[in-house]
Amino acid sequence: MDLVWFGQKEGAEELFPATVPGNIQKDYAAFKSWGDIHYADNCEKYLEIEDEVWFYHTSFDGTRATDERVFFVTKGIDYEYDIILNGCVICHHEGLYTPVEIDITDRVKDGTNTLSVKIYRHPKREGAPVSRTQADNCVKPPVGYGWDWHPRVIPSGIWNDTSIEFRKADYITRLNVTYSLAEDFSRGELFFDFTCNGAYNIRVFAPDGALVYEGAERRVSVENPLLWWCNGQGKQNLYSWEVTTASDRKQGKTGFRRVELVMESIHWAEPHGFPKSRSNPPTTLLLNGRKIFAKGSNIVSPEIFPGTSDVDTYLPLVRLAKEANMNIFRMWGGSGIQKDVFFELCDEYGIMVWQEFPLACNDYKNDPHYLEILEQEAVCIVRNLRQHCSVVIWCGGNELFNGWSKMTDQSHALRLLNKICYEQDPDTPFLSTSPLAGMGHGCYLFSFNGQEVYQMFNNSHYTAYTEFGVPSLPSVDYLKTFIPADQLFPPRQESTWKTHHGFDSWCYWDTWVCLDIIEGYFGKVSSLEDLVRYSNWLQCEGYKAIFEEARRQKPYCAMAINWCYNEPWKTAANNSLLCYPALPKPAYYAVKNSLKNVVPSARLNRFSYKSGDVFSAELWLLNDGDECIEQDEIRVSVEIGGNIVEILNWQIDFCAENTNKRGHIIQYILPRIQGVECFRLVLESKKYGVNSYDLHYVYKANAPVPKIPVLNM
């Protein structure tokens, strides 16, 4: 039943239109004409309504047929709330991920009924500073409390589908479809678990639409099922099913797949010597028995107001990930859980999901009330999402075992989540947090403590890089849409630049604009255009260097997942590959190329070179695909100042599937050319296309060009 909702601030008379699903703060802001939240400092207006109590009101005609029952149904309301029917509280609830279904038949009268939802004040731990710490004893996503790329705007309200339903007796409810898969993949079994008082019919269709089964058995065998593969490894085979009764119909899709996290033999060889610690935990994904190098990005809530997210929000994000040759999203815990349609899209596009629970960078204590709500919410989350073949890893949350969070393996919240995942979805791996031992987070800058990404990662030895970032600014045109013209250039620390995370965001004042790093390479920057150009140059090369180096470290390393993919609002600078809402930055295209299953790659030492320097690079052919490579040739050249110098032809006879090949080291003496600030290394595979690197060139009039020849080793 379509309901027309109005919002109300507690203590105020006025009603305003409310969108359901949505968020009440956004509705109120629209009603008050606060303007675009993305513009200038508009987001700060939301602080004044942060501690409000809100109401939703609607009415409906309760007249029903004699064989009908009436239900209040919601997929989730954020965060603590009452359901009030005709003036009576019929439900009090805490937690935004628990679906609630209430049979209200005996309370509903013929004709007009009133329904209200009271949304309590946001949870904030008493005594905590005004930061994410306030969210350390609730299951609300902490990101709204403020992050280095998210303004402090805390949403609440009816964020997910909510309605009044008139149901016949044969209504289908509590439907949960799971499956098992034979050890040798020769047989799948679907289990239809649901409640229905009446005759029903189940139909199952193969990925090509052919009918596989029709009948009333709740256990359906599928012989030799077509397996679901992630992007780049095969088809995203999905079996459709529907359950129908005379009055109702439910449908969905299931992908058969098996997922494990396994060790490589090289991991068991560590640690060396005595006293001896444990070997690192496994990070290699085994999908249907095949090792997969996990490459992708950390996705965050795509909207400040998650209630407004729908298929149009998620589709471009998932589609762009597939197009960028990614196969995994780490769904970062601070952002909470996305709507079902996000996971349906990931199933369909082959993007595996590492799904975290809504814990991030806090010490969630052993508080009985918190643990009770966490258990309730986590059980609902797992039972709902385990049906999606794309969900391949459960994770307790973000960076919980580090000094800024201070949780440990003994924290009850994490032991509880491990228990719930084991009970509800034992065959999907569970990680307590990220990073674990052997896994690396950071750095988040092109250079840090005197090391560029090249030195930092070439010398790293990790089983998985699950966060790493290089920031950039969006385009000049984009900046103009939210930074007032008089603040555009030069960027100042106390301005909209700071509100939008250009300054004082992480670690030190210059994040994320990174003027210091940019001017360190390029000298004083004199225009916004140059600033944007340099910033994106560094981001492109930085991300290329890290993603490709992580791939080169396979099989010791099994994952490269950058921080971050997207952003929920317009930032002035960010590690993201996409600007809000889903606008690719140049680095998106650079990463897309670096993540092709087969790509020639160069291990570089540094970014900046003077004329006369020996430019050196180690050649690689990276292969994450399931096919071996035969008879390829890689032509290596350097383009500088309009000249193209052919360096080498690397002949490759054979490179096994999912295996990299290490090649020659080239050394090239950079010539003296004036008026040039960049030179390009180009690797062109005969079969697999081009990969290139734009590197910084500094002309020094007096630099001697050494008398050593070009070496092809």
Added chain:
Amino acid sequence: MDLVWFGQKEGAEELFPATVPGNIQKDYAAFKSWGDIHYADNCEKYLEIEDEVWFYHTSFDGTRATDERVFFVTKGIDYEYDIILNGCVICHHEGLYTPVEIDITDRVKDGTNTLSVKIYRHPKREGAPVSRTQADNCVKPPVGYGWDWHPRVIPSGIWNDTSIEFRKADYITRLNVTYSLAEDFSRGELFFDFTCNGAYNIRVFAPDGALVYEGAERRVSVENPLLWWCNGQGKQNLYSWEVTTASDRKQGKTGFRRVELVMESIHWAEPHGFPKSRSNPPTTLLLNGRKIFAKGSNIVSPEIFPGTSDVDTYLPLVRLAKEANMNIFRMWGGSGIQKDVFFELCDEYGIMVWQEFPLACNDYKNDPHYLEILEQEAVCIVRNLRQHCSVVIWCGGNELFNGWSKMTDQSHALRLLNKICYEQDPDTPFLSTSPLAGMGHGCYLFSFNGQEVYQMFNNSHYTAYTEFGVPSLPSVDYLKTFIPADQLFPPRQESTWKTHHGFDSWCYWDTWVCLDIIEGYFGKVSSLEDLVRYSNWLQCEGYKAIFEEARRQKPYCAMAINWCYNEPWKTAANNSLLCYPALPKPAYYAVKNSLKNVVPSARLNRFSYKSGDVFSAELWLLNDGDECIEQDEIRVSVEIGGNIVEILNWQIDFCAENTNKRGHIIQYILPRIQGVECFRLVLESKKYGVNSYDLHYVYKANAPVPKIPVLNM
């Protein structure tokens, strides 16, 4: 009811006397007069009965009063078995830790009844090599399948209390006593959970015997309870309780304590730099809010036939641990779970227990049947032992995350154990295995790969040393009790020496006799007496060096637990501090001194010195106690060739509780004295007694004695 049991080998007519509780193989061997299992190669005779099926038989008078019911009751039978009453199988069971109670009233007849127990063949995974690997899909302790200090002798049978009971209606059963403790320790609450059809009375007594409560409330408050402390930190306060009915009485003891594993701030500072991994898991025990340096030993099953263990077996072991200033046993998983009385003694003597589940050095796979039995057994283990205040850590098992085991954090068995412990005993810490990241196991030799224990441990940086060992031989007299006279000297690789783990036991041929290491220091050894003396010298100094170094590394390091404490049979050489059954080696006394709460200590660089060398040592005062030290003085001297040289008086004004104090570095030029092979460093505290080190001295006629003075820095 006392039952007289007989044993029978399947397929054989003959019956033999059987001891219950006990182990059937031991009974059979006694019947066959196989002789002392500890002597020579007698243990090998047991191989011929390894795959037998066994029966126990008894009979009893089933005549009962009309208000009585009859029960078969066992605390545990090893491993898979049938209970057969009057020829009918009334129970089939797998698992030795699940108590079984069967109401047999309706099957028992007046007069004579026969009762048999069929013990199935030992579980062995098909296709596994003849080693512990055969036990990788069962819950039987793997140690009996053979270890580097345990012969291959696999026990089974009625290993724990088993009887027929005639019960009145008011019999007390399923009694489980747990407690809660207020945050500020101001109040304890005992919860009596039991079944009883009839009037009952509960009485609770304070540690001094005073009656605290009497009545029928199952929830009993104790105001300001006297807390239980581990050895060295306070009293082992235990509250006694009893539940009585007209016909029955159950009693026990409860110690109120809170235990946590916490981080030190120094741990949060790691890891440094980017990419950044997690901080190590916590290893600092917090007992009743007080940090405790855990010092103790790895205890193993004290008998090859665990069914024969009783209070007389355990008492000397626990008492000696207390006397050696230990406060913790790591109850090693490979040995399985000990009988209740062991834990009662640990409660009483203040020895904390790190209790492992019976998994060790195997890859226990995700096999549904195995997991089902593991769950059943683990739930019983935890529900039984959580009542003991001494049990402060649960652990999945031994060395499971290393290359020789190959389990990971994803292994279902370990996720299941974490879940069970969280459900049954959430406030007791759970570790998946030992070692975890930051914790060290090994080495097990005085020197390895060119490093002595001094260099190995002085340069180590671990949060806990949970296994480390130095082997020694037992005394000559002791060796003579089990090594035939003609094999005594020289020890040969193919002889009783090998059967008793003198050779080919670990890593290389020379373990655990370590002739190579001994002769490397002392030259060719010409008598058994010398071999024993040198071996024990190295063990004493090796253990002193490691235990004291681990203590010096506090607070970064929080545990020092050597491998191992005891042994279940007479070994020719072993890392143990006690010879079977509980006979202290010299190293026991050395360790006892090193583990005093307050002890002066010297950090040494190496074991062996030539005349003319500068002997150097860094002085420390180690304090694990809860009291600060004021106005102490430590006199340092060197004794060599009958001369005593006073080196230094170290004046100590103040040293805080549970804190070490670092002192001077002494440097002393060793004189030229002939006919001496040892010199002694003596540290004598005015208040806390003596600590001394016996070091190896080599006279070199031509060694120049350098002209540098003794330095007191």
